[in-house]
Amino acid sequence: MNEAQWHALDWMAVFLYLGTMVFVGWFVSRKIRNSEDYLMAGRSLSYPMVVATVMATWYGSGAVFGTAELAFSAGIAAFVVWCVPAHLGRIPLALWVAPRVRGVKETTIPSLLGRLYARPVAVLGAILIVCYSSRLMDIVSVGIMGNTVTGLPNALVGSCIVGVVILYSMFGGLWSVVMTDVLQFFLMTTITLLLLPLVWTQAGGFPGISAVIPASHFTPTGGLPLSQLLVFFLLGFQVYADPAAYQRFGASNTAKTAKRAYLTCLLIWLAFDTTMTLLGISARAIYPDLQGSKAFLTLAINTLPPFLTGLWVCSILAVIMSTMSSFFLVGATTLTCDLYKPLFKPDMNSNEQIRFTRLFMILIGCAGCLLAFRFSAVLDAVIFLGGLYLASAFVPVIGGLFWKARLTVAGGFLSMLGGMGTTFIWQFLHNPFGIKPMLVALPVSFILFLIGNQFGDNIVRSTDPEVQ
Amino acid sequence: MDRNTNTSTDYIFVVCIIAEAALITALLLNKVNMIGYVLPLIVAVAAVTITFRAIRDFFRINR
Numbered sequence: 001m002n003e004a005q006w007h008a009l010d011w012m013a014v015f016l017y018l019g020t021m022v023f024v025g026w027f028v029s030r031k032i033r034n035s036e037d038y039l040m041a042g043r044s045l046s047y048p049m050v051v052a053t054v055m056a057t058w059y060g061s062g063a064v065f066g067t068a069e070l071a072f073s074a075g076i077a078a079f080v081v082w083c084v085p086a087h088l089g090r091i092p093l094a095l096w097v098a099p100r101v102r103g104v105k106e107t108t109i110p111s112l113l114g115r116l117y118a119r120p121v122a123v124l125g126a127i128l129i130v131c132y133s134s135r136l137m138d139i140v141s142v143g144i145m146g147n148t149v150t151g152l153p154n155a156l157v158g159s160c161i162v163g164v165v166i167l168y169s170m171f172g173g174l175w176s177v178v179m180t181d182v183l184q185f186f187l188m189t190t191i192t193l194l195l196l197p198l199v200w201t202q203a204g205g206f207p208g209i210s211a212v213i214p215a216s217h218f219t220p221t222g223g224l225p226l227s228q229l230l231v232f233f234l235l236g237f238q239v240y241a242d243p244a245a246y247q248r249f250g251a252s253n254t255a256k257t258a259k260r261a262y263l264t265c266l267l268i269w270l271a272f273d274t275t276m277t278l279l280g281i282s283a284r285a286i287y288p289d290l291q292g293s294k295a296f297l298t299l300a301i302n303t304l305p306p307f308l309t310g311l312w313v314c315s316i317l318a319v320i321m322s323t324m325s326s327f328f329l330v331g332a333t334t335l336t337c338d339l340y341k342p343l344f345k346p347d348m349n350s351n352e353q354i355r356f357t358r359l360f361m362i363l364i365g366c367a368g369c370l371l372a373f374r375f376s377a378v379l380d381a382v383i384f385l386g387g388l389y390l391a392s393a394f395v396p397v398i399g400g401l402f403w404k405a406r407l408t409v410a411g412g413f414l415s416m417l418g419g420m421g422t423t424f425i426w427q428f429l430h431n432p433f434g435i436k437p438m439l440v441a442l443p444v445s446f447i448l449f450l451i452g453n454q455f456g457d458n459i460v461r462s463t464d465p466e467v468q
Numbered sequence: 469m470d471r472n473t474n475t476s477t478d479y480i481f482v483v484c485i486i487a488e489a490a491l492i493t494a495l496l497l498n499k500v501n502m503i504g505y506v507l508p509l510i511v512a513v514a515a516v517t518i519t520f521r522a523i524r525d526f527f528r529i530n531r
Contacts, residue, residue, distance in 0.1 A: 046525040087489065091485065095474055189512060194512060196507075196508045206499035220497065260478070267488060278503070
């Protein structure tokens, strides 16, 4: 695959897509009246809107390329041991967490942590969320993909895409992000998936693929070790502390909308993951000598005609850009409402909140590009800090919302510090016994949550939706 | 006021999710070829419906 196969018509498709995103972002911004419209879309998102935006946001480069690559190397196990447990494990999130989050008045996870525990817990959570929201891996992925298909430098492609994402997101805040997500959801689920029948025919379906790839690719576990399977299962629970998901639950027009929309997403995700798995094993059959994601890209570009190739690349861009825009907004909102406002400017008005959120969005995007392409030594550290957030926030957030017994500031603070500390130590020891940090950090965080709750004053809570 | 209660419709959703996961797993393990053609089509139809309803809702909300 090289730039010679990249046609002028493909460029046209890409520019058309990027131009449409900017236009939609601008058009939607004309409806913004106040900061609640800008940050929470007026808490009026309907069921189809929440389905589209949750679906588009949660699927980033990792989910698409990760599933296809795992299918390339391990076969249908990518679906059976990764996707199925992860999605089934999210059912409680839809049934109980989504309506509960819709019921509380806070708009961000740090503000929720601040009310449940204390300001230091909120500040710690906010700093980690900003790192988590920088989406450095998505920026790197989009650069690599752009370089692979067009031959342009990684940094140039990555910076241009980040520029477009910031432009359309800062126009109308969450409304712009949601409505561009709707179009991106359409693109990713139609163009990406409609590639499969073409590729399936080319590979000869299951009979043709079975003849050329190992038989282990058709076993439920694909020969993967048990510890790896456990990590896959736990990774599925990351979304329980995902700030973008919480923002969308909070922006839904009712608790029922948040719940039903997420359940619908699970139905669509299962089907979407299946097609990614089938594309991955088809790529293995057709290009056995190429590396996973490269084979996946080559497959698409050599299968589709000009313009449709461009549209397919746009559909992958849509997957990545929708995630980036949501997290840039989450990061900027966190910086504005959970760090800058409480620490430096408590009397900030609605217009100032919008202005600062826009400014922080630009800063997060610029810092992301610099870190991703110029200071690669810092890249791993920021990605590590982002991962750290999930290990440290899961127990305090879910515990704060649902723990019926005694709850204290010490419990929240200790569990957060315990999750962080364990992750640091485990990483420093280079993952003893091959066990990933999260497998150790989550139980430690929970144990410290239980111990910490025995000390200090009991917190009087009013998080119940019925109370709000 | 939002109430945190699950209705029978919610549990029907849950049953559908589990059934879908079991069905797709069975189809993959038994190498049923049609899955490569039918599944993308079903998702595409659902996606088109959701997209148009979302756009319609946006204009209704912001009239």
